[in-house]
Amino acid sequence: MKPLRNWKPLTPETWNDFETLFGPRGACGGCWCMTWRLPLAEFKSNGSVGNRSAMRALVDAGHEPGVLLYEDGRAVAWCAVAPREEYVRLGKSKVLAPVDDEKVWSVSCFFIDKKARGQGLTVTVLKAATEFARSKGARIIEGYPQELEEKLPPAFVWTGVMPTFVHAKFQVAGRRSPKRPIMRKIVAKTAAKKSGVKIK
Secondary structure, eight states: OOOOOSEEEOOTTTHHHHHHHHTTTIIIIIOTTOTTTSOHHHHHHHHHHHHHHHHHHHHHTTOOOEEEEEETTEEEEEEEEEEGGGOTTGGGOSTTOOSSSOOOEEEEEEEEOGGGTTSSHHHHHHHHHHHHHHHTTOSEEEEOOBOOSSOOOGGGOTTOBHHHHHHTTOEEEEESSTTOEEEEEEOSHHHHHHHOOOOO
16 A cells, blocks of 8 residues: 555644644634643643644644645644653543553544545545554554444544544454444554554
């Protein structure tokens, strides 16, 4: 399979594209994709302006907290991915607690431009995030989709839905809630050998 070419990591050089995609509301209610990265009280007290500043500071410090997918030179989709330990609030979740002691990268959030929804871009940007994480040395990539019985508005499924991860060849690694599986993709041979899961 050929690598995807139409994506870029979030850096100071692509910040304006990220900001344009997220719009004045900062994606979902001023989150600026800082929901998992900050303690709840700090996230709420920050508001949209503070969360934007926190994300900008992260990027300016050299972090690349996710990838942007482009069409016709315009960013149309976002996927946040980073080492799991960077997500403070994820570490406090009982449902999404680690399934083992493996080092994993976590896919924590998706955001698709309204005009580009319904075109399968969530799968494409997930594949881009996987490619990016692997390039940074990730061995296992993990996601936390919802398994839905009915369709919900995008704002309620920002961690993704199960079919997206299935299409991207992720497998269920654990489940503590009927509707919230922990899904993984093995992208390095050493991790695959240890876990017994085939690389796809």
